[in-house]
Amino acid sequence: MALLRKYIYLLIPLFFLYLLHQTINIAQGSDDVFFSSVKEPFWDWIRIRYDTWTSRLFSETLFYFILGYGVNIWRFLNPLFIILLAYLVVRVLKKTVDTKDVFFSLIIIGCFSKSILSASFFWITGSLVYLWPITIALVTAIPYADKLFRDEDTVNDRNYFLFFILSILVCLSNEQATFCLLAFSLIFHIKMFLDKRKQDIRLISLSIVYTLGTAFIITSPGNKLRKVSEIQTWFPEFSQLSLKEHLYIGFIWIFDKIFNEMLVLIMIISVLLMFIGFKHRGGEGESKLLIAFSAMFIVILSVKISVFNPKVLSDFTNIKNFNFFETILSPAQWTKAFFQALIPYLFWSFYVMIMATLVYRCVKHKIFILFLMLAAFAAMAIMFFSPTIYASGNRILAVSAVILTLIIVKIKNDQDIEFSKPILLILAVFPVINILELGFWWTENGIYRILY
Incomplete structure (x- = not known):
């Protein structure tokens, strides 16, 4: 029994x-x-x-x-x-x-x-x-x-x-x-x-x-032949893309996947960090980071339940309506619509930087946690150079999702949260x-x- x-x-x-x-x-x-x-x-x-x-x-x-x-x-x-x-x-x-x-x-x-x-x-x-x-x-x-x-x-x-x-x-x-x-x-x-x-x-x-x-x-010869076949089937223009274009397409894709498909995991990490932060107040600098992070977290929740513009932080495709590199270098083309398209990228970039800093500070094996964070990103970033970046579906997020789970469990363990x-x-x-x-x-x- x-x-x-x-x-x-x-x-x-x-x-x-x-x-x-x-x-x-x-x-x-x-x-x-x-x-x-x-x-x-x-x-x-x-x-x-x-x-x-x-x-x-x-x-x-x-x-x-x-x-x-x-x-x-x-x-x-x-x-x-x-x-x-x-x-x-x-x-x-x-x-x-x-x-x-x-x-x-x-x-x-x-x-x-x-x-x-x-x-x-x-x-x-x-x-x-x-x-x-x-x-x-x-x-x-x-x-x-x-x-x-x-x-x-x-x-x-x-x-x-x-x-x-x-x-x-x-x-x-x-x-x-x-x-x-x-x-x-x-x-x-x-x-x-x-x-x-x-x-x-x-x-x-x-x-x-x-x-x-x-x-x-x-x-592997099969991998090479498969890539040729997948280019023809899923992305005929793939071979003509420059490195800059690969990165441009890839970052739009990865922002969408992380902050839409994997948002729940990001929010779980966020809740743990806020719980730890307010329970064990650090120095003045860490307190300011925590307050800024908490404020951004509240913004995320508010936007999610808003009926006015609930996609303001989750629509990463609007940027495709602009020639990004040309527009960013030409202030005369900076319009309200362009800045609205940039909002989700700017917001989540700051959010993740603060989150990564707080994670780094609250765990014991800091090199390992850096590896996990980079590995979660890199496991997705290899798709930047795959012709099936749009065709593979969300199964390719599984490795990164498991790595984020490792991060969540490590935070819990290192902070003795029961x-x-x-x-x-x-x-x-x-x-x-x-x-x-x-x-x-x-x-x-x-x-x-x-x-x-």
Whole structure:
């Protein structure tokens, strides 16, 4: 009975997720249908996909067997991966994991936007490219975190082969996760060198796997051919874009994604920072930052409930009505409409700079938090140079959303914020409503219709 009470925080969400997954089938009109109808022998299929389309050979293997033979296996495993992801977010950050910590992490994950959840967690194809590889990536990050933050050796002769294989699987599944792990491993080795601490040969070998995996991704013939095909299909003008145009298009896109699709996560971080700030008053400079940040937070809430111009801070496309670089250099063209188009960019830029400063000040491992913030941005910024920047949908936000979840949980841990059981249950109402509403959308429109 005591064991049941201990794990009740996880058993109830797991049961809820299992029920939800029984309603999910192959999404008509999506890649699910394509992969479920593959007729070629497995090795022939993998060779064809590598030569003509992708380096994601592990994901392609999952597509082949799960969509071809075992959707029920996916319905059984996918809820476990969601719970495991919530656990690993906490485990990377600390050695001893309490079920309430995992439950809090699960609450944050449940607050992801509906399109991110639908496309990267509950769509069969999407989950096999995002949820599963991201979860595996967090497993492989544990030995680095344990060594760097806790000076503990997680990798040993008995489990090294497991971490080695999992590292390879990540490289064969998701480019964003691979690049993040490569960057984290390099920062780890540099920090160990600067601190004059002994390098672990096993971790060096895992870092080599990420390096070779990145090279494998970049040189894959299928990736090159896929890019040509995607340019023709989704973005014929892509090859003619200059670096300046890539950045211009990319920043419009990334502002829209961060401050619309991921706004709830930004707001959760904001609430935590204000709670910490007003509870532990710092110096005069920090107090001024906190007051400015709180005032901007109130502005955001006010605009969101306003009936007059609720999109004044969320419409990032108006800037396309102007030749930005020409207008910004010509004061004669500065009109009211131009400044209105700039408002969301200026507002959110200041907001994020203050938020990043407050986050940096309230956590213990400052280099790590800087890495997380940059990684969340970089995982999205690689889309600046992808012809599917508009076609990929919001599944590509999954890596950044999980990184923001890591930031939220780290702030909570470092500030020793504890939520009572009643508070956790109240907080759980928000993700439950979010996912139930998502289920109603599926019933009305089909899962594929809201992948974007």
